[in-house]
Amino acid sequence: MALGEPGAGYPVPWLVQTWLAGTIATDADPASSESFAQDLATFIHALRQADTAGRQFNGRGRGGILTDHDEWMETCFHRSEPFLDVPPLRRLWAHLRTLPRTSPDVMTHGDLIPGNVLVSDNRLAGILDTGGFAPADPALDLVAAWHLLRKPTRQLLRSALNRDDLEWERGRAWAFEQAMGLPWYYADSNPPMALLGRRTLARLLDPDG
Incomplete structure (x- = not known):
């Protein structure tokens, strides 16, 4: 995606007119690549700089109140x-769901998973x-840290984005909320998605994962 200049006060994505060479991260795992982590940080930072034009989270899906x-x-x-x-897993959610929100909405992709x-x-x-x-919780796009990266590159992403402890943990919460729906829901219909959920949950549970 290339981000266009805001049109009529609303930031919108440009249409992709040419084929983009590349392999989805489900197949080409970049988890240990420092260059990829830096690229991802640059992308997330660019999204955050887009003007929300006064809009706020619309109340649907992830990106609002955790306890919802x-x-x-x-x-x-x-x-x-x-x-x-x-x-x-229940114990982890009992902790994560209580994390307060302190930052205003920013523009987010909303679904930065390997696919x-x-x-x-x-x-x-x-x-x-x-x-x-x-617009959504600034922590929402941080789900990519656990879906896509291992601990060393995850910390590189965090440093590049300069996120504090609270926002980082809220990113962990959104990654957990998303990952919990994958292993059981896709167990038969989409095994790679189920495997993604298991891998992300393992990283979320293991401080060295």
Whole structure:
């Protein structure tokens, strides 16, 4: 995605007119690439600089109030019992859901998972699925840190974006909320998505992951 200049006061993505070379990050894993982490930080920073034109989070999906997702998380915990060790996951959500919000909305992609990220030579080559580009919690796009990176490159991303402890933990919360829906929901229909959820959850649970 290339971000265009705001039109009529509203920032909108340009249409991609040419083919972008690259492989989705599900297949070309860039988790250990420092160059990719730097590219990702540059991209997220650029999104944040776009003008919200006074708009705020619309109340749908991720990016608002964490506790609004309690019912969904309870469904995920129940449905995950055949697949995952649920008690430590419940304990993690009990902590993450209480994290306060202190920063105003910024423009976000909203779904920075491996399937929406193109990689070429361990560099960020493009971003897919830009229809969710909208104002939301500044922590929302930090989900990429756990979906896409291992600990050393994750810390590089954090340093490049200069995020404080609270916003970083809220990013962890949104990654957790998203990942909990994947292993059980896609167990049969989309095994790679189920595997993504398991991998992200493992990273979220392991401080060295």
